[in-house]
Amino acid sequence: MKELLTRLVPGLSLRDPAVLWLLVLVPIAIWLRARRERRGDGALTVPTLAFVASARPTWRVRLRWVPFALSLLGYAGLVVALARPRLGLERTESWTEGVDIFIALDASGSMAAEDFKPKNRFSVAKACTRRFVEGRSGDRIGLLAFAGRSRTIAPLTTDRALVLDRVDSLKLGDQGDGTAIGMALGNALARLRPSKARSKVIVLVTDGGNNAGEIDPDTAASIAKALGVRVYTIGVGTAEGPVEIPVPIKDPETGRVVERRVTVNVDVDEKLLARIADATNGKFFRATDADALAQTFAAIDHLEKRTRAGARSSSTPPRPPRSASRSPRSSRRSSSR
Numbered sequence: 001m002k003e004l005l006t007r008l009v010p011g012l013s014l015r016d017p018a019v020l021w022l023l024v025l026v027p028i029a030i031w032l033r034a035r036r037e038r039r040g041d042g043a044l045t046v047p048t049l050a051f052v053a054s055a056r057p058t059w060r061v062r063l064r065w066v067p068f069a070l071s072l073l074g075y076a077g078l079v080v081a082l083a084r085p086r087l088g089l090e091r092t093e094s095w096t097e098g099v100d101i102f103i104a105l106d107a108s109g110s111m112a113a114e115d116f117k118p119k120n121r122f123s124v125a126k127a128c129t130r131r132f133v134e135g136r137s138g139d140r141i142g143l144l145a146f147a148g149r150s151r152t153i154a155p156l157t158t159d160r161a162l163v164l165d166r167v168d169s170l171k172l173g174d175q176g177d178g179t180a181i182g183m184a185l186g187n188a189l190a191r192l193r194p195s196k197a198r199s200k201v202i203v204l205v206t207d208g209g210n211n212a213g214e215i216d217p218d219t220a221a222s223i224a225k226a227l228g229v230r231v232y233t234i235g236v237g238t239a240e241g242p243v244e245i246p247v248p249i250k251d252p253e254t255g256r257v258v259e260r261r262v263t264v265n266v267d268v269d270e271k272l273l274a275r276i277a278d279a280t281n282g283k284f285f286r287a288t289d290a291d292a293l294a295q296t297f298a299a300i301d302h303l304e305k306r307t308r309a310g311a312r313s314s315s316t317p318p319r320p321p322r323s324a325s326r327s328p329r330s331s332r333r334s335s336s337r
Helices: 002-009 017-039 066-082 121-134 160-169 181-192 217-227 270-279 290-313
Strands: 012-014 083-089 092-096 099-105 138-144 151-155 199-206 228-235 244-251 257-264 281-288 325-328
Touching: 066 228, 083 092, 092 257, 099 121, 099 151, 121 199, 121 290, 138 181, 151 160, 151 181, 151 228, 181 199, 181 270, 199 290, 217 228, 217 244, 217 270, 228 270, 244 270, 257 290, 270 290, 281 290, 281 325
Parallel strands: 099 138, 099 199, 199 228, 228 281
Antiparallel strands: 012 083, 092 325, 138 151, 244 257
């Protein structure tokens, strides 16, 4: 009986399966009821039925078995409840020798500049991030967005579907004004610090220079170097001078929010980004259009796969390495109250 219930409902377990033996009384009760019907116990004995032969049985007679069936169903449900069924998940752990990667994506207002087609810098950066995440099977990936402040959008996880969903949900302007590069690095480092992976990486995508936050980017780079975290920095934006940025403005007369275009100069602090990359054994990339940004992510993807392959060839393969990142792929645990 226990095996039957488990097949009908995957993941079902019983705390007290022995109670199910009480269900044996159900077929016994059915047999006794049928035996009683055949013997006619409790029926009225008359010499002839000729005077009622033409009478049709009422619905009450036809459905006389329903109360009995409902009582058996209630009894069976009570027995199953006493067996304390539980739906749970089993916990399984898997070893992966991947890379822990944290992507820090600039979500400041300047990323709305429309010099990257088909829409703007931010939409192209999100699309490139999606392709990058889709190609990193076996790695743990985290995501944060930053502007004047930094916020973790997805923690380190092997669940690529979760990260991709969070990438799609990113919006400009949610993190205030400014570009806090140091805060973004600090946040990513805090997430990577407990990691035991052989390779720990931050991919920083920005189109400006550090002008907000309490953490100095060079200090954050020094901490990254001490923790063995490589930082790949990507400066995005055209090098052809001023760019148009749509800015939402509230009309003081009507109170309606209208979009106006302003032309501004957004200078990428290439020296700072190169300095951060050099200090952490990473690499600085300059992407001046959508194709260049896509190629940059592809180059980082290639570099990290090559690094991982080199690390694997220098280790002994028979047993999982101690520094490999350990992540539960599925969680299946039984619980009851």
